[in-house]
Amino acid sequence: MRLIAKTLAGLEPVLAQELEELGAQGIEPLNRAVAFEGDKALMYRANLELRTALRILLPVHQGKVRTEDELYRLVRKVDWSRYMKVNDTLAVDGVTNSRLFTHSKYVALKTKDAIVDQFREATGRRPNVNVYAPRLRVNVHIFNDECTIALDSSDDSLHKRGYRLSSVEAPINEVLAAGMVLLSGWKADRPLLDPMCGSGTLVIEAGLIATQRAPQLNREHFGFKRWPDFDEALWGQILEAAKQRVRKSPVPILGSDKDFKAMRLTEQNAMAAGLEDTIKVQRKKFEKLEPEVEAGMILMNPPYDERLSEADIGAFYEMIGDQLKQRFTGFDAWIISSSIDGFKRLGLKSTQKIPLFNGALECRFVKYELYAGTRK
Structure with a gap:
Protein backbone atom coordinates (compact mmCIF):
# COMPACT_ATOMS: atom_id res chain seq x y z
CA MET A 1 0.00 0.00 0.00
CA SER A 153 -6.73 5.12 9.40
CA SER A 154 -6.11 7.13 12.59
CA ASP A 155 -9.48 8.90 13.07
CA ASP A 156 -8.54 11.20 15.98
CA SER A 157 -5.25 13.05 15.52
CA LEU A 158 -2.29 11.04 16.79
CA HIS A 159 -1.05 13.97 18.86
CA LYS A 160 -3.75 12.93 21.34
CA ARG A 161 -1.80 10.43 23.44
CA GLY A 162 -4.40 10.18 26.19
CA TYR A 163 -2.15 11.28 29.05
CA ARG A 164 -3.00 15.00 29.08
CA LEU A 165 -5.56 15.07 31.88
CA SER A 166 -5.17 18.82 32.26
CA SER A 167 -2.75 21.50 31.11
CA VAL A 168 -1.45 25.01 31.65
CA GLU A 169 -2.27 27.75 29.17
CA ALA A 170 -1.10 27.08 25.56
CA PRO A 171 0.57 23.68 26.09
CA ILE A 172 2.99 22.52 23.41
CA ASN A 173 1.66 19.94 20.94
CA GLU A 174 2.72 16.38 21.79
CA VAL A 175 3.95 15.70 18.24
CA LEU A 176 6.04 18.88 18.29
CA ALA A 177 7.46 17.95 21.70
CA ALA A 178 8.42 14.47 20.51
CA GLY A 179 9.94 16.00 17.37
CA MET A 180 12.05 18.37 19.48
CA VAL A 181 13.39 15.48 21.56
CA LEU A 182 14.27 13.52 18.43
CA LEU A 183 15.76 16.54 16.61
CA SER A 184 18.01 17.20 19.61
CA GLY A 185 19.66 13.82 19.06
CA TRP A 186 18.87 12.67 22.60
CA LYS A 187 18.64 8.89 22.80
CA ALA A 188 18.25 8.37 26.55
CA ASP A 189 22.04 8.32 26.79
CA ARG A 190 22.29 11.18 29.32
CA PRO A 191 20.02 12.91 31.85
CA LEU A 192 17.38 15.28 30.48
CA LEU A 193 15.97 18.39 32.15
CA ASP A 194 13.11 20.74 31.27
CA PRO A 195 13.42 23.63 33.78
CA MET A 196 10.15 25.28 32.66
CA CYS A 197 8.10 22.14 32.20
CA GLY A 198 4.54 23.55 32.36
CA SER A 199 2.18 20.56 32.24
CA GLY A 200 5.06 18.24 31.35
CA THR A 201 4.67 17.50 27.65
CA LEU A 202 8.41 17.64 26.83
CA VAL A 203 9.52 15.44 29.72
CA ILE A 204 6.67 12.98 29.13
CA GLU A 205 7.51 12.60 25.43
CA ALA A 206 11.16 12.13 26.43
CA GLY A 207 10.05 9.55 28.99
CA LEU A 208 8.08 7.63 26.36
CA ILE A 209 11.19 7.56 24.17
CA ALA A 210 13.49 6.53 27.03
CA THR A 211 11.21 3.66 28.06
CA GLN A 212 10.56 2.65 24.42
CA ARG A 213 6.87 3.01 25.14
CA ALA A 214 4.69 3.38 22.02
CA PRO A 215 2.89 6.75 22.25
CA GLN A 216 -0.53 5.21 21.54
CA LEU A 217 -0.14 2.13 23.73
CA ASN A 218 -3.25 2.95 25.79
CA ARG A 219 -5.40 4.20 22.91
CA GLU A 220 -8.56 2.24 22.20
CA HIS A 221 -9.91 3.82 19.04
CA PHE A 222 -8.30 3.92 15.60
CA GLY A 223 -10.04 4.42 12.27
CA PHE A 224 -8.67 1.19 10.80
CA LYS A 225 -10.34 -0.85 13.56
CA ARG A 226 -13.72 0.04 12.03
CA TRP A 227 -12.74 -0.87 8.48
CA PRO A 228 -14.28 -4.05 6.92
CA ASP A 229 -10.83 -5.67 6.51
CA PHE A 230 -9.62 -5.07 10.08
CA ASP A 231 -7.39 -7.97 11.18
CA GLU A 232 -7.93 -8.27 14.92
CA ALA A 233 -5.41 -11.11 15.36
CA LEU A 234 -2.66 -9.15 13.58
CA TRP A 235 -3.41 -6.06 15.65
CA GLY A 236 -3.24 -8.12 18.84
CA GLN A 237 0.22 -9.42 17.89
CA ILE A 238 1.51 -5.90 17.14
CA LEU A 239 0.09 -4.51 20.37
CA GLU A 240 1.61 -7.30 22.47
CA ALA A 241 5.01 -6.88 20.82
CA ALA A 242 4.92 -3.15 21.64
CA LYS A 243 4.11 -3.90 25.28
CA GLN A 244 7.04 -6.32 25.49
CA ARG A 245 9.49 -3.61 24.34
CA VAL A 246 8.75 -1.29 27.28
CA ARG A 247 11.78 -0.93 29.56
CA LYS A 248 12.98 1.14 32.48
CA SER A 249 14.58 4.47 31.57
CA PRO A 250 18.39 4.23 31.74
CA VAL A 251 18.77 7.92 32.69
CA PRO A 252 17.01 10.47 34.93
CA ILE A 253 14.33 12.68 33.37
CA LEU A 254 13.72 15.84 35.37
CA GLY A 255 11.05 18.52 35.21
CA SER A 256 10.98 21.78 37.11
CA ASP A 257 8.66 24.80 37.20
CA LYS A 258 8.13 27.78 39.45
CA ASP A 259 4.37 27.21 39.44
CA PHE A 260 2.89 24.75 41.93
CA LYS A 261 -0.05 23.97 39.63
CA ALA A 262 2.29 23.16 36.75
CA MET A 263 4.30 20.79 38.93
CA ARG A 264 1.16 18.93 40.03
CA LEU A 265 -0.15 18.75 36.45
CA THR A 266 3.14 17.26 35.27
CA GLU A 267 2.95 14.62 37.99
CA GLN A 268 -0.66 13.75 37.11
CA ASN A 269 0.01 13.60 33.37
CA ALA A 270 3.16 11.53 33.88
CA MET A 271 1.16 9.06 35.95
CA ALA A 272 -1.49 8.85 33.21
CA ALA A 273 1.32 8.09 30.74
CA GLY A 274 2.66 5.30 32.95
CA LEU A 275 5.82 7.28 33.73
CA GLU A 276 5.38 8.09 37.41
CA ASP A 277 8.58 6.13 38.21
CA THR A 278 10.50 7.72 35.32
CA ILE A 279 9.93 11.47 35.68
CA LYS A 280 10.96 13.47 38.74
CA VAL A 281 9.36 16.90 39.22
CA GLN A 282 10.23 19.76 41.55
CA ARG A 283 8.94 23.28 42.15
CA LYS A 284 11.70 25.86 41.72
CA LYS A 285 12.37 29.05 39.79
CA PHE A 286 14.90 28.58 37.03
CA GLU A 287 17.13 31.35 38.41
CA LYS A 288 17.49 29.33 41.63
CA LEU A 289 17.78 25.90 40.03
CA GLU A 290 20.95 23.89 40.63
CA PRO A 291 21.77 20.94 38.35
CA GLU A 292 21.41 17.55 40.01
CA VAL A 293 23.77 15.87 37.53
CA GLU A 294 27.14 16.89 36.11
CA ALA A 295 26.12 16.96 32.46
CA GLY A 296 23.08 16.29 30.36
CA MET A 297 20.53 17.74 27.95
CA ILE A 298 18.27 20.73 28.59
CA LEU A 299 15.08 21.19 26.55
CA MET A 300 13.18 24.44 27.09
CA ASN A 301 10.00 26.03 25.83
CA PRO A 302 10.17 29.37 27.69
CA PRO A 303 7.44 32.00 27.41
CA TYR A 304 7.56 34.04 24.21
CA ASP A 305 6.82 37.77 24.04
CA GLU A 306 3.07 37.28 23.44
CA ARG A 307 2.30 37.67 27.17
CA LEU A 308 5.37 39.66 28.27
CA SER A 309 6.34 43.27 27.55
CA GLU A 310 9.46 43.94 25.47
CA ALA A 311 11.40 45.02 28.55
CA ASP A 312 10.30 41.96 30.48
CA ILE A 313 11.16 39.53 27.69
CA GLY A 314 14.66 40.99 27.37
CA ALA A 315 15.40 40.67 31.07
CA PHE A 316 13.84 37.22 31.20
CA TYR A 317 16.00 35.83 28.39
CA GLU A 318 19.10 37.50 29.85
CA MET A 319 18.40 35.61 33.07
CA ILE A 320 18.11 32.34 31.14
CA GLY A 321 21.43 32.96 29.42
CA ASP A 322 23.20 33.86 32.66
CA GLN A 323 21.83 30.80 34.45
CA LEU A 324 22.90 28.47 31.66
CA LYS A 325 26.42 29.94 31.52
CA GLN A 326 26.98 30.00 35.25
CA ARG A 327 25.43 26.71 36.42
CA PHE A 328 25.02 24.33 33.51
CA THR A 329 28.51 23.94 32.12
CA GLY A 330 28.80 20.59 30.35
CA PHE A 331 25.17 20.55 29.23
CA ASP A 332 23.69 20.96 25.78
CA ALA A 333 20.68 23.29 25.83
CA TRP A 334 17.96 23.39 23.17
CA ILE A 335 15.50 26.28 23.30
CA ILE A 336 12.39 26.85 21.18
CA SER A 337 10.99 30.36 20.88
CA SER A 338 9.38 32.78 18.45
CA SER A 339 11.18 35.72 20.09
CA ILE A 340 14.09 36.81 17.91
CA ASP A 341 15.00 39.51 20.43
CA GLY A 342 14.87 36.96 23.21
CA PHE A 343 17.46 34.78 21.47
CA LYS A 344 19.72 37.82 21.03
CA ARG A 345 19.48 38.65 24.74
CA LEU A 346 20.58 35.18 25.80
CA GLY A 347 24.21 36.12 25.16
CA LEU A 348 25.07 32.60 23.98
CA LYS A 349 26.56 31.38 20.71
CA SER A 350 24.33 28.87 18.97
CA THR A 351 25.63 25.79 17.17
CA GLN A 352 22.44 24.74 15.37
CA LYS A 353 19.13 26.36 14.34
CA ILE A 354 16.02 24.54 13.10
CA PRO A 355 12.86 26.34 11.94
CA LEU A 356 9.68 24.94 13.51
CA PHE A 357 6.11 26.09 14.08
CA ASN A 358 4.46 26.07 17.49
CA GLY A 359 0.85 26.38 16.40
CA ALA A 360 0.73 29.41 14.11
CA LEU A 361 3.91 30.90 15.58
CA GLU A 362 7.06 30.65 13.47
CA CYS A 363 9.81 29.60 15.86
CA ARG A 364 13.46 28.64 15.97
CA PHE A 365 14.71 25.55 17.79
CA VAL A 366 18.25 26.49 18.76
CA LYS A 367 21.12 24.50 20.27
CA TYR A 368 23.74 25.87 22.65
CA GLU A 369 26.77 23.87 23.78
CA LEU A 370 27.70 25.11 27.24
CA TYR A 371 31.45 24.97 27.67
CA ALA A 372 33.65 26.20 30.50
CA GLY A 373 35.68 29.12 29.15
CA THR A 374 36.00 29.29 25.38
CA ARG A 375 35.22 26.40 23.08
CA LYS A 376 38.73 26.60 21.64
Whole structure:
Protein backbone atom coordinates (compact mmCIF):
# COMPACT_ATOMS: atom_id res chain seq x y z
CA MET A 1 0.00 0.00 0.00
CA ARG A 2 1.05 3.58 -0.64
CA LEU A 3 0.41 5.54 2.55
CA ILE A 4 0.84 9.13 3.72
CA ALA A 5 1.83 10.19 7.24
CA LYS A 6 0.89 13.78 8.06
CA THR A 7 3.08 15.85 10.39
CA LEU A 8 3.99 19.41 11.41
CA ALA A 9 6.17 21.72 9.31
CA GLY A 10 9.85 21.04 10.00
CA LEU A 11 9.37 17.50 11.30
CA GLU A 12 9.38 15.74 7.92
CA PRO A 13 13.01 14.49 8.23
CA VAL A 14 12.39 13.09 11.71
CA LEU A 15 9.21 11.35 10.59
CA ALA A 16 11.02 9.88 7.57
CA GLN A 17 13.68 8.48 9.91
CA GLU A 18 11.01 6.98 12.16
CA LEU A 19 9.38 5.30 9.16
CA GLU A 20 12.71 3.91 7.99
CA GLU A 21 13.27 2.38 11.43
CA LEU A 22 9.80 0.78 11.21
CA GLY A 23 10.78 -0.85 7.91
CA ALA A 24 8.84 1.35 5.49
CA GLN A 25 9.89 1.41 1.85
CA GLY A 26 9.69 4.10 -0.84
CA ILE A 27 9.92 6.90 1.71
CA GLU A 28 9.31 10.33 0.16
CA PRO A 29 9.27 13.53 2.28
CA LEU A 30 6.53 15.97 1.26
CA ASN A 31 5.24 19.26 2.66
CA ARG A 32 4.08 18.51 6.23
CA ALA A 33 3.85 14.84 5.29
CA VAL A 34 5.87 11.78 4.32
CA ALA A 35 4.69 9.24 1.75
CA PHE A 36 5.76 5.61 2.16
CA GLU A 37 4.96 2.04 1.19
CA GLY A 38 4.05 -0.80 3.51
CA ASP A 39 1.60 -3.57 4.28
CA LYS A 40 -1.33 -3.66 6.69
CA ALA A 41 0.94 -4.53 9.62
CA LEU A 42 3.08 -1.47 8.96
CA MET A 43 -0.01 0.75 8.80
CA TYR A 44 -1.08 -0.58 12.20
CA ARG A 45 2.42 -0.07 13.64
CA ALA A 46 2.66 3.44 12.18
CA ASN A 47 -0.49 4.45 14.07
CA LEU A 48 0.70 2.84 17.27
CA GLU A 49 4.40 3.73 17.30
CA LEU A 50 5.15 6.88 15.28
CA ARG A 51 5.87 9.83 17.56
CA THR A 52 5.88 12.64 14.99
CA ALA A 53 2.86 11.67 12.86
CA LEU A 54 -0.54 13.35 13.13
CA ARG A 55 -2.48 10.97 10.85
CA ILE A 56 -1.87 7.94 8.66
CA LEU A 57 -3.84 8.19 5.41
CA LEU A 58 -4.55 5.52 2.80
CA PRO A 59 -5.13 7.17 -0.61
CA VAL A 60 -7.86 5.46 -2.64
CA HIS A 61 -8.09 7.80 -5.64
CA GLN A 62 -6.31 10.78 -7.19
CA GLY A 63 -6.95 13.12 -10.09
CA LYS A 64 -7.03 16.67 -11.37
CA VAL A 65 -9.95 18.92 -10.47
CA ARG A 66 -10.55 22.53 -11.45
CA THR A 67 -14.23 22.95 -10.60
CA GLU A 68 -16.60 21.70 -7.92
CA ASP A 69 -18.32 19.50 -10.50
CA GLU A 70 -15.01 17.85 -11.37
CA LEU A 71 -14.37 17.26 -7.66
CA TYR A 72 -17.84 15.74 -7.28
CA ARG A 73 -17.30 13.40 -10.24
CA LEU A 74 -13.84 12.35 -9.03
CA VAL A 75 -15.22 11.35 -5.63
CA ARG A 76 -18.06 9.42 -7.30
CA LYS A 77 -15.50 7.28 -9.16
CA VAL A 78 -14.64 5.55 -5.87
CA ASP A 79 -16.80 2.54 -4.99
CA TRP A 80 -17.61 3.61 -1.44
CA SER A 81 -19.52 0.40 -0.71
CA ARG A 82 -16.09 -1.26 -0.37
CA TYR A 83 -15.39 0.79 2.74
CA MET A 84 -18.76 1.36 4.44
CA LYS A 85 -22.44 0.43 4.41
CA VAL A 86 -25.40 2.72 4.01
CA ASN A 87 -26.26 2.45 7.71
CA ASP A 88 -22.70 3.43 8.73
CA THR A 89 -21.72 7.00 9.67
CA LEU A 90 -19.31 9.24 7.79
CA ALA A 91 -17.06 12.26 8.37
CA VAL A 92 -15.02 14.18 5.80
CA ASP A 93 -12.00 16.40 6.48
CA GLY A 94 -11.00 18.82 3.73
CA VAL A 95 -7.59 20.43 3.24
CA THR A 96 -6.93 22.81 0.37
CA ASN A 97 -3.97 24.84 -0.85
CA SER A 98 -5.29 26.10 -4.16
CA ARG A 99 -6.53 29.29 -5.80
CA LEU A 100 -9.26 27.15 -7.39
CA PHE A 101 -10.62 25.86 -4.07
CA THR A 102 -10.26 28.36 -1.24
CA HIS A 103 -12.58 26.91 1.42
CA SER A 104 -11.66 23.55 2.95
CA LYS A 105 -15.10 23.12 4.54
CA TYR A 106 -16.77 23.52 1.16
CA VAL A 107 -14.42 20.90 -0.31
CA ALA A 108 -15.41 18.55 2.51
CA LEU A 109 -19.10 19.28 1.90
CA LYS A 110 -18.91 18.49 -1.83
CA THR A 111 -17.02 15.28 -1.07
CA LYS A 112 -19.66 14.24 1.46
CA ASP A 113 -22.43 15.01 -1.05
CA ALA A 114 -20.80 12.81 -3.70
CA ILE A 115 -20.47 9.88 -1.29
CA VAL A 116 -24.00 9.99 0.10
CA ASP A 117 -25.49 10.56 -3.37
CA GLN A 118 -23.79 7.37 -4.58
CA PHE A 119 -25.46 5.41 -1.78
CA ARG A 120 -28.83 7.12 -2.34
CA GLU A 121 -28.86 6.20 -6.01
CA ALA A 122 -27.88 2.60 -5.27
CA THR A 123 -30.07 1.91 -2.23
CA GLY A 124 -32.58 4.73 -1.90
CA ARG A 125 -31.01 5.62 1.46
CA ARG A 126 -28.02 7.69 2.53
CA PRO A 127 -25.40 7.39 5.30
CA ASN A 128 -25.52 9.86 8.17
CA VAL A 129 -22.72 12.21 9.17
CA ASN A 130 -21.02 11.87 12.56
CA VAL A 131 -18.06 14.23 12.96
CA TYR A 132 -17.09 12.90 16.40
CA ALA A 133 -17.10 9.10 16.05
CA PRO A 134 -17.71 8.11 12.41
CA ARG A 135 -17.50 4.59 11.08
CA LEU A 136 -15.40 5.97 8.23
CA ARG A 137 -13.35 9.17 8.17
CA VAL A 138 -12.38 10.44 4.72
CA ASN A 139 -9.65 12.97 3.98
CA VAL A 140 -9.67 15.01 0.76
CA HIS A 141 -6.60 17.11 -0.04
CA ILE A 142 -6.31 19.57 -2.93
CA PHE A 143 -3.00 21.14 -3.92
CA ASN A 144 -3.39 23.47 -6.91
CA ASP A 145 -5.49 21.17 -9.16
CA GLU A 146 -4.25 17.84 -7.75
CA CYS A 147 -6.81 16.08 -5.56
CA THR A 148 -6.08 13.09 -3.31
CA ILE A 149 -8.96 11.19 -1.68
CA ALA A 150 -7.86 9.05 1.27
CA LEU A 151 -9.20 6.99 4.15
CA ASP A 152 -8.04 8.18 7.56
CA SER A 153 -6.73 5.12 9.40
CA SER A 154 -6.11 7.13 12.59
CA ASP A 155 -9.48 8.90 13.07
CA ASP A 156 -8.54 11.20 15.98
CA SER A 157 -5.25 13.05 15.52
CA LEU A 158 -2.29 11.04 16.79
CA HIS A 159 -1.05 13.97 18.86
CA LYS A 160 -3.75 12.93 21.34
CA ARG A 161 -1.80 10.43 23.44
CA GLY A 162 -4.40 10.18 26.19
CA TYR A 163 -2.15 11.28 29.05
CA ARG A 164 -3.00 15.00 29.08
CA LEU A 165 -5.56 15.07 31.88
CA SER A 166 -5.17 18.82 32.26
CA SER A 167 -2.75 21.50 31.11
CA VAL A 168 -1.45 25.01 31.65
CA GLU A 169 -2.27 27.75 29.17
CA ALA A 170 -1.10 27.08 25.56
CA PRO A 171 0.57 23.68 26.09
CA ILE A 172 2.99 22.52 23.41
CA ASN A 173 1.66 19.94 20.94
CA GLU A 174 2.72 16.38 21.79
CA VAL A 175 3.95 15.70 18.24
CA LEU A 176 6.04 18.88 18.29
CA ALA A 177 7.46 17.95 21.70
CA ALA A 178 8.42 14.47 20.51
CA GLY A 179 9.94 16.00 17.37
CA MET A 180 12.05 18.37 19.48
CA VAL A 181 13.39 15.48 21.56
CA LEU A 182 14.27 13.52 18.43
CA LEU A 183 15.76 16.54 16.61
CA SER A 184 18.01 17.20 19.61
CA GLY A 185 19.66 13.82 19.06
CA TRP A 186 18.87 12.67 22.60
CA LYS A 187 18.64 8.89 22.80
CA ALA A 188 18.25 8.37 26.55
CA ASP A 189 22.04 8.32 26.79
CA ARG A 190 22.29 11.18 29.32
CA PRO A 191 20.02 12.91 31.85
CA LEU A 192 17.38 15.28 30.48
CA LEU A 193 15.97 18.39 32.15
CA ASP A 194 13.11 20.74 31.27
CA PRO A 195 13.42 23.63 33.78
CA MET A 196 10.15 25.28 32.66
CA CYS A 197 8.10 22.14 32.20
CA GLY A 198 4.54 23.55 32.36
CA SER A 199 2.18 20.56 32.24
CA GLY A 200 5.06 18.24 31.35
CA THR A 201 4.67 17.50 27.65
CA LEU A 202 8.41 17.64 26.83
CA VAL A 203 9.52 15.44 29.72
CA ILE A 204 6.67 12.98 29.13
CA GLU A 205 7.51 12.60 25.43
CA ALA A 206 11.16 12.13 26.43
CA GLY A 207 10.05 9.55 28.99
CA LEU A 208 8.08 7.63 26.36
CA ILE A 209 11.19 7.56 24.17
CA ALA A 210 13.49 6.53 27.03
CA THR A 211 11.21 3.66 28.06
CA GLN A 212 10.56 2.65 24.42
CA ARG A 213 6.87 3.01 25.14
CA ALA A 214 4.69 3.38 22.02
CA PRO A 215 2.89 6.75 22.25
CA GLN A 216 -0.53 5.21 21.54
CA LEU A 217 -0.14 2.13 23.73
CA ASN A 218 -3.25 2.95 25.79
CA ARG A 219 -5.40 4.20 22.91
CA GLU A 220 -8.56 2.24 22.20
CA HIS A 221 -9.91 3.82 19.04
CA PHE A 222 -8.30 3.92 15.60
CA GLY A 223 -10.04 4.42 12.27
CA PHE A 224 -8.67 1.19 10.80
CA LYS A 225 -10.34 -0.85 13.56
CA ARG A 226 -13.72 0.04 12.03
CA TRP A 227 -12.74 -0.87 8.48
CA PRO A 228 -14.28 -4.05 6.92
CA ASP A 229 -10.83 -5.67 6.51
CA PHE A 230 -9.62 -5.07 10.08
CA ASP A 231 -7.39 -7.97 11.18
CA GLU A 232 -7.93 -8.27 14.92
CA ALA A 233 -5.41 -11.11 15.36
CA LEU A 234 -2.66 -9.15 13.58
CA TRP A 235 -3.41 -6.06 15.65
CA GLY A 236 -3.24 -8.12 18.84
CA GLN A 237 0.22 -9.42 17.89
CA ILE A 238 1.51 -5.90 17.14
CA LEU A 239 0.09 -4.51 20.37
CA GLU A 240 1.61 -7.30 22.47
CA ALA A 241 5.01 -6.88 20.82
CA ALA A 242 4.92 -3.15 21.64
CA LYS A 243 4.11 -3.90 25.28
CA GLN A 244 7.04 -6.32 25.49
CA ARG A 245 9.49 -3.61 24.34
CA VAL A 246 8.75 -1.29 27.28
CA ARG A 247 11.78 -0.93 29.56
CA LYS A 248 12.98 1.14 32.48
CA SER A 249 14.58 4.47 31.57
CA PRO A 250 18.39 4.23 31.74
CA VAL A 251 18.77 7.92 32.69
CA PRO A 252 17.01 10.47 34.93
CA ILE A 253 14.33 12.68 33.37
CA LEU A 254 13.72 15.84 35.37
CA GLY A 255 11.05 18.52 35.21
CA SER A 256 10.98 21.78 37.11
CA ASP A 257 8.66 24.80 37.20
CA LYS A 258 8.13 27.78 39.45
CA ASP A 259 4.37 27.21 39.44
CA PHE A 260 2.89 24.75 41.93
CA LYS A 261 -0.05 23.97 39.63
CA ALA A 262 2.29 23.16 36.75
CA MET A 263 4.30 20.79 38.93
CA ARG A 264 1.16 18.93 40.03
CA LEU A 265 -0.15 18.75 36.45
CA THR A 266 3.14 17.26 35.27
CA GLU A 267 2.95 14.62 37.99
CA GLN A 268 -0.66 13.75 37.11
CA ASN A 269 0.01 13.60 33.37
CA ALA A 270 3.16 11.53 33.88
CA MET A 271 1.16 9.06 35.95
CA ALA A 272 -1.49 8.85 33.21
CA ALA A 273 1.32 8.09 30.74
CA GLY A 274 2.66 5.30 32.95
CA LEU A 275 5.82 7.28 33.73
CA GLU A 276 5.38 8.09 37.41
CA ASP A 277 8.58 6.13 38.21
CA THR A 278 10.50 7.72 35.32
CA ILE A 279 9.93 11.47 35.68
CA LYS A 280 10.96 13.47 38.74
CA VAL A 281 9.36 16.90 39.22
CA GLN A 282 10.23 19.76 41.55
CA ARG A 283 8.94 23.28 42.15
CA LYS A 284 11.70 25.86 41.72
CA LYS A 285 12.37 29.05 39.79
CA PHE A 286 14.90 28.58 37.03
CA GLU A 287 17.13 31.35 38.41
CA LYS A 288 17.49 29.33 41.63
CA LEU A 289 17.78 25.90 40.03
CA GLU A 290 20.95 23.89 40.63
CA PRO A 291 21.77 20.94 38.35
CA GLU A 292 21.41 17.55 40.01
CA VAL A 293 23.77 15.87 37.53
CA GLU A 294 27.14 16.89 36.11
CA ALA A 295 26.12 16.96 32.46
CA GLY A 296 23.08 16.29 30.36
CA MET A 297 20.53 17.74 27.95
CA ILE A 298 18.27 20.73 28.59
CA LEU A 299 15.08 21.19 26.55
CA MET A 300 13.18 24.44 27.09
CA ASN A 301 10.00 26.03 25.83
CA PRO A 302 10.17 29.37 27.69
CA PRO A 303 7.44 32.00 27.41
CA TYR A 304 7.56 34.04 24.21
CA ASP A 305 6.82 37.77 24.04
CA GLU A 306 3.07 37.28 23.44
CA ARG A 307 2.30 37.67 27.17
CA LEU A 308 5.37 39.66 28.27
CA SER A 309 6.34 43.27 27.55
CA GLU A 310 9.46 43.94 25.47
CA ALA A 311 11.40 45.02 28.55
CA ASP A 312 10.30 41.96 30.48
CA ILE A 313 11.16 39.53 27.69
CA GLY A 314 14.66 40.99 27.37
CA ALA A 315 15.40 40.67 31.07
CA PHE A 316 13.84 37.22 31.20
CA TYR A 317 16.00 35.83 28.39
CA GLU A 318 19.10 37.50 29.85
CA MET A 319 18.40 35.61 33.07
CA ILE A 320 18.11 32.34 31.14
CA GLY A 321 21.43 32.96 29.42
CA ASP A 322 23.20 33.86 32.66
CA GLN A 323 21.83 30.80 34.45
CA LEU A 324 22.90 28.47 31.66
CA LYS A 325 26.42 29.94 31.52
CA GLN A 326 26.98 30.00 35.25
CA ARG A 327 25.43 26.71 36.42
CA PHE A 328 25.02 24.33 33.51
CA THR A 329 28.51 23.94 32.12
CA GLY A 330 28.80 20.59 30.35
CA PHE A 331 25.17 20.55 29.23
CA ASP A 332 23.69 20.96 25.78
CA ALA A 333 20.68 23.29 25.83
CA TRP A 334 17.96 23.39 23.17
CA ILE A 335 15.50 26.28 23.30
CA ILE A 336 12.39 26.85 21.18
CA SER A 337 10.99 30.36 20.88
CA SER A 338 9.38 32.78 18.45
CA SER A 339 11.18 35.72 20.09
CA ILE A 340 14.09 36.81 17.91
CA ASP A 341 15.00 39.51 20.43
CA GLY A 342 14.87 36.96 23.21
CA PHE A 343 17.46 34.78 21.47
CA LYS A 344 19.72 37.82 21.03
CA ARG A 345 19.48 38.65 24.74
CA LEU A 346 20.58 35.18 25.80
CA GLY A 347 24.21 36.12 25.16
CA LEU A 348 25.07 32.60 23.98
CA LYS A 349 26.56 31.38 20.71
CA SER A 350 24.33 28.87 18.97
CA THR A 351 25.63 25.79 17.17
CA GLN A 352 22.44 24.74 15.37
CA LYS A 353 19.13 26.36 14.34
CA ILE A 354 16.02 24.54 13.10
CA PRO A 355 12.86 26.34 11.94
CA LEU A 356 9.68 24.94 13.51
CA PHE A 357 6.11 26.09 14.08
CA ASN A 358 4.46 26.07 17.49
CA GLY A 359 0.85 26.38 16.40
CA ALA A 360 0.73 29.41 14.11
CA LEU A 361 3.91 30.90 15.58
CA GLU A 362 7.06 30.65 13.47
CA CYS A 363 9.81 29.60 15.86
CA ARG A 364 13.46 28.64 15.97
CA PHE A 365 14.71 25.55 17.79
CA VAL A 366 18.25 26.49 18.76
CA LYS A 367 21.12 24.50 20.27
CA TYR A 368 23.74 25.87 22.65
CA GLU A 369 26.77 23.87 23.78
CA LEU A 370 27.70 25.11 27.24
CA TYR A 371 31.45 24.97 27.67
CA ALA A 372 33.65 26.20 30.50
CA GLY A 373 35.68 29.12 29.15
CA THR A 374 36.00 29.29 25.38
CA ARG A 375 35.22 26.40 23.08
CA LYS A 376 38.73 26.60 21.64
